[in-house]
Amino acid sequence: MASTRRQTTLSNIGEFQLIRSVAKSETRPCSEIILGIGDDGAILQIPPKRHLVASTDLLIEHIHFNTRSATFFEIGYKAAVANFSDMAAMGAKPTALLVSVAFPAGRTFQDWQELYRGLSAPCKSHNVRIVGGDTSSSHSDSFLSITVLGTVEQGCALHRSGALKGHVLYVSGTLGDSSAGLDFLSNRKRNARARASLTHSQRYLVQRHFHPSPRITLGACLGSRHWASAAIDISDGLSNDLGHLCKQSRVGAIIFSENLPLSPSLKQYAVRKKTDPLRWALHGGEDYELLFTVPPQYTKKVEHIAQRVSVPITKIGLITSSRSGIRLQNSEGTVMPLPSGGYDHFYL
Amino acid sequence: MASTRRQTTLSNIGEFQLIRSVAKSETRPCSEIILGIGDDGAILQIPPKRHLVASTDLLIEHIHFNTRSATFFEIGYKAAVANFSDMAAMGAKPTALLVSVAFPAGRTFQDWQELYRGLSAPCKSHNVRIVGGDTSSSHSDSFLSITVLGTVEQGCALHRSGALKGHVLYVSGTLGDSSAGLDFLSNRKRNARARASLTHSQRYLVQRHFHPSPRITLGACLGSRHWASAAIDISDGLSNDLGHLCKQSRVGAIIFSENLPLSPSLKQYAVRKKTDPLRWALHGGEDYELLFTVPPQYTKKVEHIAQRVSVPITKIGLITSSRSGIRLQNSEGTVMPLPSGGYDHFYL
Numbered sequence: 001m002a003s004t005r006r007q008t009t010l011s012n013i014g015e016f017q018l019i020r021s022v023a024k025s026e027t028r029p030c031s032e033i034i035l036g037i038g039d040d041g042a043i044l045q046i047p048p049k050r051h052l053v054a055s056t057d058l059l060i061e062h063i064h065f066n067t068r069s070a071t072f073f074e075i076g077y078k079a080a081v082a083n084f085s086d087m088a089a090m091g092a093k094p095t096a097l098l099v100s101v102a103f104p105a106g107r108t109f110q111d112w113q114e115l116y117r118g119l120s121a122p123c124k125s126h127n128v129r130i131v132g133g134d135t136s137s138s139h140s141d142s143f144l145s146i147t148v149l150g151t152v153e154q155g156c157a158l159h160r161s162g163a164l165k166g167h168v169l170y171v172s173g174t175l176g177d178s179s180a181g182l183d184f185l186s187n188r189k190r191n192a193r194a195r196a197s198l199t200h201s202q203r204y205l206v207q208r209h210f211h212p213s214p215r216i217t218l219g220a221c222l223g224s225r226h227w228a229s230a231a232i233d234i235s236d237g238l239s240n241d242l243g244h245l246c247k248q249s250r251v252g253a254i255i256f257s258e259n260l261p262l263s264p265s266l267k268q269y270a271v272r273k274k275t276d277p278l279r280w281a282l283h284g285g286e287d288y289e290l291l292f293t294v295p296p297q298y299t300k301k302v303e304h305i306a307q308r309v310s311v312p313i314t315k316i317g318l319i320t321s322s323r324s325g326i327r328l329q330n331s332e333g334t335v336m337p338l339p340s341g342g343y344d345h346f347y348l
Numbered sequence: 349m350a351s352t353r354r355q356t357t358l359s360n361i362g363e364f365q366l367i368r369s370v371a372k373s374e375t376r377p378c379s380e381i382i383l384g385i386g387d388d389g390a391i392l393q394i395p396p397k398r399h400l401v402a403s404t405d406l407l408i409e410h411i412h413f414n415t416r417s418a419t420f421f422e423i424g425y426k427a428a429v430a431n432f433s434d435m436a437a438m439g440a441k442p443t444a445l446l447v448s449v450a451f452p453a454g455r456t457f458q459d460w461q462e463l464y465r466g467l468s469a470p471c472k473s474h475n476v477r478i479v480g481g482d483t484s485s486s487h488s489d490s491f492l493s494i495t496v497l498g499t500v501e502q503g504c505a506l507h508r509s510g511a512l513k514g515h516v517l518y519v520s521g522t523l524g525d526s527s528a529g530l531d532f533l534s535n536r537k538r539n540a541r542a543r544a545s546l547t548h549s550q551r552y553l554v555q556r557h558f559h560p561s562p563r564i565t566l567g568a569c570l571g572s573r574h575w576a577s578a579a580i581d582i583s584d585g586l587s588n589d590l591g592h593l594c595k596q597s598r599v600g601a602i603i604f605s606e607n608l609p610l611s612p613s614l615k616q617y618a619v620r621k622k623t624d625p626l627r628w629a630l631h632g633g634e635d636y637e638l639l640f641t642v643p644p645q646y647t648k649k650v651e652h653i654a655q656r657v658s659v660p661i662t663k664i665g666l667i668t669s670s671r672s673g674i675r676l677q678n679s680e681g682t683v684m685p686l687p688s689g690g691y692d693h694f695y696l
Contacts, residue, residue, distance in 0.1 A: 054390050
């Protein structure tokens with residue numbers, strides 16, 4: 001039911017007032033931010049002996065999100081975390097966000113505030129500030145573009161390209177939860193009552209879909225100690241992102257399906273849906289877990305440090321020669337090629 | 349007439365191949381770029397004693413551009429320059445761009461290549477590299493989001509907020525050309541024949557609309573010598589951007605209409621259109637000229653340096669107390685308030 005409360009549309013507010021409303025909320029002191037929102041550019045101090053790391057993400061209504069199943073808070077929250085996850089995959093620490101938003105004229109100031117509340121929540125947790133952005137109207141769909149700026153100790157960045165034959169493949173957390181959460185949501189309308197009636201498993205999967213955990217500390221530990229030979233975050237699905245890592249490292253890989261870390265909630269949901277949970281674990285996107293490779297002599301150290309920073313990690317396979325391609329060994333020992341099954345925005 | 353040549357659509361190409369096609373063209377060596385396109389983030393080295401400056405712009409089809417009057421080359425070219433102009437207004441030197449593009453599925457690979465050719469042309473002139481980005485499909489409109497990263501000597505950035513009563517207001521280049529060019533284009537279809545039949549004046553205005561000159565060297569000179577007390581680039585129109593500068597400096601200003609630098613082409617076009625060219629000079633957007641204030645004791649030095657870097661600059665007014673607001677003195681000496689007449693994306 002639509003709210004009967006009078007809603008302020010963005011055309012009542014104007015672009016510059018919107019920017020001021022964000023600037024006002026971004027007043028926490030931070031030694032690395034010399035100048036935030038309000039001029040022609042933001043100014044940042046990059047600490048000595050560190051490099052700047054920059055990454056950007058585009059989120060478009062009806063392609064990456066829809067307001068039928070997600071609130072603007074959830075959309076903003078996930079958008080920020082997806083960017084932090086790119087920093088984690090580089091071994092970097094995020095410092096600042098630039099946020100551009102285009103809303104169709106009918107969207108309300110409340111929608112805008114919700115989006116910024118969502119973006120700001122993980123920013124506050126990770127001491128990241130919104131230092132700039134742009135706003136515009138759009139014709140019909142909402143559009144969100146985020147650039148994250150972070151820093152990494154010089155020479156300590158993680159890359160996709162360093163994996164070698166014999167290195168061990170690890171993944172953080174559990175796989176497939178986000179896409180199972182999306183699967184659950186895709187046939188539901190967003191409203192508080194529907195959410196309230198969720199089972200524990202359903203709520204967990206939806207929570208993982210909207211509030212993934214960026215593995216920043218783990219990424220930084222792996223990078224600064226030079227223990228990981230390659231890393232990528234899983235945004236497009238394990239099969240796809242492993243494909244990128246292998247392509248850039250010019251290697252192959254074998255994944256042991258029995259080792260894939262599946263949450264109890266995913267397993268329960270799969271039983272209920274009469275489907276194989278591996279489908280989500282192998283090909284589902286947006287888990288924002290780290291996939292990384294470790295030379296055998298460092299595996300014990302890596303497992304120890306992961307435990308120290310309280311991030312569960314799991315050995316899921318091995319790097320092989322590029323000739324063998326990317327393969328999956330199932331629980332019966334059968335080995336088969338693992339095709340990339342992730343999402344390509346132009347193959348719809 | 350539509351080309352009969354077979355066009356490759358983006359869905360035939362796929363997102364990752366598009367990214368690779370950009371990465372391949374960005375191979376010029378640059379000491380500040382440690383890692384470009386192809387990983388989870390780009391890595392940049394910020395030279396010692398310099399700060400990072402970052403800014404972002406959003407460009408949306410039917411709001412900021414349309415393919416009826418502009419080619420994708422022109423759209424890309426102007427988008428890059430608009431971002432360089434933000435760097436100029438900070439006294440900074442642009443280093444790298446992150447470019448995100450969403451195209452509806454029907455757009456061709458040729459459109460994409462044209463856009464990147466347009467973005468790349470001013471990048472090559474100013475030694476800027478495209479180091480990252482994102483791609484997506486969209487439902488109907490094309491979206492372009494650009495983040496520019498640059499550097500400025502520590503303590504030498506230009507700000508909007510330093511103007512004081514008695515400081516002299518300068519503007520670079522000429523005003524109103526871009527919006528007059530847009531006015532001319534707005535009722536024309538884009539095709540080579542229509543362009544070929546343009547008069548010299550019309551061609552000049554259209555050229556200024558699509559190929560503005562970012563005043564990077566002038567901005568850097570003003571910043572490094574501490575001769576400008578405040579600066580902004582004119583993207584939303586003189587009246588609007590002067591409003592921002594005055595608001596942030598907590599001052600007023602008076603503009604002398606007789607001093608406003610108008611190109612002969614603008615004057616000719618205004619005669620033909622039976623309109624006052626000041627309309628475009630005062631309120632027209634996208635000139636990407638620098639508007640800056642100079643304490644009286646530095647005006648001679650500033651005029652000298654502008655001549656040395658071959659950028660024409662003109663005294664157009666004076667900073668006054670905030671009580672007087674922003675005013676215009678016309679050729680008869682009459683003084684009137686100058687309302688902001690620029691563009692607000694949510695007031696359509």
